[in-house]
Amino acid sequence: MTHPHTHSHGQNTGARPLALALALTGTFLVVEVVYGLLSGSLALLSDAGHMLTDVMALVLSLLAIRVGQRPADRLRTFGYRRAEVLAAAMNAGALLAIGLYILAEAYRRLREPVEVQTTSMLIVASLGLVVNLISARLLASGAGSSLNVKSAYLEVLGDLLGSVAVIVGALVIRFTGLTWVDPVLAAGIGLWVLPRTWTLLKASVNVLLEGVPGGLNLDALRADLAALPGVRGVHDLHVWSVTSGQHNLTAHLVAPAPRGDLLAQVHAVAERHGIGHSTVQVEPEGAHRGRGGHLHP
Numbered sequence: 001m002t003h004p005h006t007h008s009h010g011q012n013t014g015a016r017p018l019a020l021a022l023a024l025t026g027t028f029l030v031v032e033v034v035y036g037l038l039s040g041s042l043a044l045l046s047d048a049g050h051m052l053t054d055v056m057a058l059v060l061s062l063l064a065i066r067v068g069q070r071p072a073d074r075l076r077t078f079g080y081r082r083a084e085v086l087a088a089a090m091n092a093g094a095l096l097a098i099g100l101y102i103l104a105e106a107y108r109r110l111r112e113p114v115e116v117q118t119t120s121m122l123i124v125a126s127l128g129l130v131v132n133l134i135s136a137r138l139l140a141s142g143a144g145s146s147l148n149v150k151s152a153y154l155e156v157l158g159d160l161l162g163s164v165a166v167i168v169g170a171l172v173i174r175f176t177g178l179t180w181v182d183p184v185l186a187a188g189i190g191l192w193v194l195p196r197t198w199t200l201l202k203a204s205v206n207v208l209l210e211g212v213p214g215g216l217n218l219d220a221l222r223a224d225l226a227a228l229p230g231v232r233g234v235h236d237l238h239v240w241s242v243t244s245g246q247h248n249l250t251a252h253l254v255a256p257a258p259r260g261d262l263l264a265q266v267h268a269v270a271e272r273h274g275i276g277h278s279t280v281q282v283e284p285e286g287a288h289r290g291r292g293g294h295l296h297p
Contacts, residue, residue, distance in 0.1 A: 125166035
C-alpha cells in the first residue's frame with residue numbers, strides 16, 4: 001500500500017470576521033425585535049427573524065472553527081474539521097425553516113392586513129442595512145472557501161436584502177397607504193433566500209454523505225488514472241471531502257508492480273482534479289477478483 005500525500009488541510013480561518021459580525025448582529029437584533037413588535041411590520045419582523053438565525057449561525061460557525069482546530073486523535077483520525085460542515089448544514093436548515101415560516105405568515109397577512117408604523121420601520125431598517133453591509137463585507141472573503149463561513153455570509157446577505165426591502169416598503173406605505181406591500185416584500189425576501197439556502201444545504205449534506213465533491217468529474221478522473229503508463233485497470237475508486245476544500249482519494253490500480261514514477265504520476269493526476277490527499281494500492285492483474293464485500297467498477 002502506498003500513500004502519496006499532499007496535506008492541503010490548511011488552517012481554519014474566518015474566526016475574527018465572524019466574531020466581529022456576531023457582535024454587530026447580536027447588538028442590533030435586540031433593537032430590531034423591539035421595534036418590529038412596536039411597529040407591527042411583518043417585513044421588519046421577518047428581517048429580525050433572519051437576524052436571529054444570523055446570530056445563531058455566527059455562534060455555531062465560531063464554535064465549529066474552535067472545534068475544527070483540534071488535532072487528530074485516536075478517535076478522530078481526520079481531526080474535527082467536519083464540524084464546520086455540520087454547522088453549515090444546521091444553519092442552512094434553520095434558515096430554510098425561517099423562510100418557509102415567513103412565506104406562510106405573509107400569506108396570512110395578505111388575507112388579514114395589519115396596520116404598520118412606517119417611521120419605526122425606516123429607522124430600524126436603515127440601521128440594519130448599515131450593520132448588514134459591514135457584516136457582509138467582513139465575511140465575503142471567506143465565503144468562497146468555507147461552507148461554514150458561506151452559510152453565515154448567505155444569512156447576512158439575506159438580511160441585507162431584507163433591510164432594503166423594509167426601507168422600500170416603509171416608503172411605499174407612507175406615501176400610498178398600501179399596507180399589503182409589507183407582506184409582499186417579506187415574501188420576496190423568503191423567495192430570494194430559499195433557493196440559495198437549498199443549494200447550501202445540498203452541498204453540506206453531500207459532504208456529510210461523503211459524496212463526490214461538487215465540480216469534480218469522477219469519470220474524467222478515472223479515465224486519467226487508467227491512461228497512466230502501465231496501468232491496466234482502476235477499481236475501488238473513492239473520492240470524498242472531509243470539509244470545504246479538503247478532498248481525499250483512495251483507489252486500487254492494476255499494474256505490473258509498484259513504481260515510484262507511477263505514484264508520482266497518480267499524485268499529479270489527483271492534484272489536477274483538486275485532490276490533495278491520495279492513497280493508492282498497486283496490485284497485479286487479477287489480484288482483486290473474487291474478493292467479498294467489494295465493488296469493482
